[in-house]
Amino acid sequence: MAHYDVIVVGVGGMGSATVYQLARRGLRVLGLEQFDIPHDQGSSHGTNRIIRLAYWEHPSYVPLLRRAYELWREIEHLSAERLLLITGSIDAGPRDSATIRGSLRSCELHHLHHETLDADALHARFPGYRLPPDMVGVYQPDGGFVMSERAIVAYVNAAHDAGAEVHAREPVVAWEPDGGGVRVRTPRHSYTAAKLVLTAGPWASKLVPALARLAVAERQVLIWTRPLRPEWFRLDTFPVFNMEGPVGRFYGFPEYGVPGFKFGKYHHRDEATDADRVDRAIHPQDEAVLREGIRLYFPDANGPTMALKTCLFTNSPDEHFILDVHPEFPQVSIAAGFSGHGFKFASVVGEIMAELAMDGRSRWDLNLFRLDRFAA
Numbered sequence: 375m376a377h378y379d380v381i382v383v384g385v386g387g388m389g390s391a392t393v394y395q396l397a398r399r400g401l402r403v404l405g406l407e408q409f410d411i412p413h414d415q416g417s418s419h420g421t422n423r424i425i426r427l428a429y430w431e432h433p434s435y436v437p438l439l440r441r442a443y444e445l446w447r448e449i450e451h452l453s454a455e456r457l458l459l460i461t462g463s464i465d466a467g468p469r470d471s472a473t474i475r476g477s478l479r480s481c482e483l484h485h486l487h488h489e490t491l492d493a494d495a496l497h498a499r500f501p502g503y504r505l506p507p508d509m510v511g512v513y514q515p516d517g518g519f520v521m522s523e524r525a526i527v528a529y530v531n532a533a534h535d536a537g538a539e540v541h542a543r544e545p546v547v548a549w550e551p552d553g554g555g556v557r558v559r560t561p562r563h564s565y566t567a568a569k570l571v572l573t574a575g576p577w578a579s580k581l582v583p584a585l586a587r588l589a590v591a592e593r594q595v596l597i598w599t600r601p602l603r604p605e606w607f608r609l610d611t612f613p614v615f616n617m618e619g620p621v622g623r624f625y626g627f628p629e630y631g632v633p634g635f636k637f638g639k640y641h642h643r644d645e646a647t648d649a650d651r652v653d654r655a656i657h658p659q660d661e662a663v664l665r666e667g668i669r670l671y672f673p674d675a676n677g678p679t680m681a682l683k684t685c686l687f688t689n690s691p692d693e694h695f696i697l698d699v700h701p702e703f704p705q706v707s708i709a710a711g712f713s714g715h716g717f718k719f720a721s722v723v724g725e726i727m728a729e730l731a732m733d734g735r736s737r738w739d740l741n742l743f744r745l746d747r748f749a750a
């Protein structure tokens with residue numbers, strides 16, 4: 375039976391970076407992925423993901439983000455491919471909203487360059503934005519996006535170069551502790567390892583049943599539309615955004631890589647699901663929800679549909695991540711519950727999971743991400 379230092383289950387956003395970080399430390403690593411690499415059934419497809427530094431969700435994310443940016447630049451250099459594109463970012467909402475207050479708090483605490491623009495000033499500077507007068511935008515120049523599918527490819531290539539083994543189309547059907555290590559079963563083989571890292575995204579609770587209520591898959595739908603004024607939705611004229619308003623929270627990107635302005639609504643239609651049984655068809659109501667947001671805030675992008683895709687969030691109860699060792703088995707560590715905002719961190723999560731697997735702890739303060747915060 376083949377034996378490894380570490381087996382990583384799930385080679386998506388988090389798993390690909392983890393396999394690489396472990397392999398570069400000289401460990402014998404096996405990454406097991408149930409689908410192709412990359413694929414469009416999980417959480418990381420659809421070309422790109424927003425990265426932003428003015429983190430409204432919690433200021434503790436900012437130091438992690440700074441490291442994430444460094445590591446994205448590192449893998450970009452290794453792969454000789456453009457993976458991190460800077461457009462600036464806008465956090466928008468009413469002045470007293472959680473988004474604006476949180477974004478400004480992160481900017482102030484961490485001394486981030488930023489400007490607060492009212493709706494008219496925002497439109498004058500970035501004409502694609504047409505916010506109502508009661509909304510403001512916090513502009514932060516370091517925001518942008520990561521090419522998510524290409525980043526997975528880059529990490530798997532770099533992991534191979536560092537000596538890792540990666541098997542696609544090999545689902546893990548069971549794992550169990552084996553002395554101080556683990557035994558992992560797939561339809562092809564059984565493997566043993568000293569350590570196991572679970573980076574299974576929306577499938578997390580299938581591998582750790584205790585996560586059933588703590589890492590819940592949720593169906594999302596994204597749209598790409600042909601702008602009516604394409605010149606206002608280009609890389610150099612349109613910063614990425616996330617915004618909070620009376621009909622929900624939206625996010626979007628300039629046109630890049632594939633045709634169209636990319637736009638989504640957080641928690642789309644509030645459809646918790648099972649990752650193996652999610653409805654991947656697109657229904658008229660899916661497009662209606664997205665068109666409402668585009669019409670309200672970006673009417674100059676409200677042209678013909680270029681694409682619609684389903685994707686999966688994996689929500690934790692407080693929407694902060696789960697980065698921890700398994701409560702019963704210290705040889706197992708878990709990265710889960712990224713709650714629709716995890717990809718930008720994948721580069722640093724890879725480093726954190728490598729540290730957890732090797733040392734049982736990380737140099738980062740992971741208190742916000744501990745599993746036992748849900749114990750009560």
Ligand SMILES: Cc1cc2nc3c(=O)[nH]c(=O)nc-3n(C[C@H](O)[C@H](O)[C@H](O)COP(=O)(O)OP(=O)(O)OC[C@H]3O[C@@H](n4cnc5c(N)ncnc54)[C@H](O)[C@@H]3O)c2cc1C
Nearest residue numbers: 384386387388408416417424546575577685712716717718
């Ligand atoms: C529509 C949408 C928009 C988003 N926008 C942003 C954004 O702008 N910015 C941002 O930072 N984040 C964003 N996110 C969130 C971000 O994409 C996710 O947090 C991130 O992709 C999660 O990565 P992951 O590795 O956990 O999951 P995945 O990339 O899905 O990887 C999990 C992998 O595990 C594999 N797997 C599962 N079970 C097994 C098994 N038993 N055996 C083998 N393999 C297995 C799966 O096949 C999969 O490949 C968005 C998410 C969605 C859906």
